[in-house]
Amino acid sequence: MQETVLRCRDNNFDPRPIIVAADAHRFMVAEDLNEIGVNADIVLEPMRRDSCAAIIAGALASEARNANALVLMLAADHHIPDVAGFARAVAACKPHAESGRIVTFGMKPKNPATGYGYILPEHPLAIGEVGAVAQFVEKPDLATAQRYLMKGYLWNSGNFLFKASDLLAEAEIFAPAIVEAVRRAFVSAHHNLNFLELDAEAFSSSPQNSVDFAIMEKTTRASVIAVDYEWNDIGSWDAVRPMLAEDADGNATTGKAVVLNGRNNLVHSEHILTSLLGVDDLVVVTTRDAVLITKKGHTEQVKALVTEVQAHDHPEADETLEVHHPWGHSERLEASDNYQVRRIEVRPGCTLGQQKHAHQAEHWIVVSGEATVKRDGIETLVKANESVFIAKGVLHQLSNRGKLSLILIEVQMGEVLSLNDKADL
16 A cells, blocks of 8 residues: 555645445554655445446545546556656556546456456557547457457556546436445545545445446446556465565565475465475465465455355454554454453553443553653653553553553453453543
8 A cells, every 4th residue: 555655646636545344454554654644535435336337436535636637547566666657657647637537557467367357459459558448348258358368458457546526416317326435424424533434324325346347337438458567466465475585486475484395486474384285376465364365366266265264153264363453553462351462552652542441350461661651640651671560440551652662561351352342541
């Protein structure tokens, strides 16, 4: 996401981008933007309604700034190292978008990929040329993808340039229920800290559909530019692989990983050591709470796998051990019926809100930095290798007034272990 934002920092772009993101990712997005020194309007979706609703929300936010706004819609997970080539393509699209076209970026295929949708221009296009779209098609099988390469189809990148008013006008025609719901959600949205929260009740009434299905396959305004700069839609682990260095046996690894007597494996390992012995063509992803093992070529099916995990009521499908907050982030290290251990990192100059727990006590052990702890109005400075105890019912607050990050280990104990265990203040 940071690379995507930084790709749009020259004079052609508004210095304050609009980011449309899931509510659960709000502080992660804000922290990533803060790291690169960018201020943005962050619009939060209360629930997932696919790309059409998200893009309409972004278009409404753009139009609210400027009735004639020209909008470049970019997915956050695309790898485009050729920033100059990208800028040239955007400049070539601009007059077409200003004239009322909705321009998508069509990538010249390098192979018969089955993980991308395809676009057929009305006539063959030279690189950098813009033309009308004859057909959008979904992800094909291998034989069909090979035919598409022979016929001049382009990969559908899913990125667009358009006037906000034009996209909204087409949405009114082809996806009226979506635009009506999102418009109501936008009008009833409210600001919370630096975020714009779309109204949940209105947004939930929107049908769930992609922008391709809802609008682009039906509109007569669709155009495409043919481009050939390096591009990777990092939508699967198979897509990650070309970006990683390989050993002599074709194994690509990140994190703590060892492969012996194996070839062409991808291993991504967080926190723990992952070892492969005598296996080929596998993708293995390990985190502290879950492990994925699949054969190469099957990683596009992870979404279906998550649905199956949800059907078995495993919380790992929807919950993450690491939680981002306005002041930093926390990570659950261990949990049981009557205790929970978390690693907490507080950014310099940040203070957590005052709390008082009715059912749990807390032990804080500082491992790095210095903590200013207020208990029932009395402040204590707690340094590295020191600890402090917060009893039940004690009004307390944690601050980092130093110039370095504060890292502490929190042990919660009690009959109720919840962030919502708060006595009346």
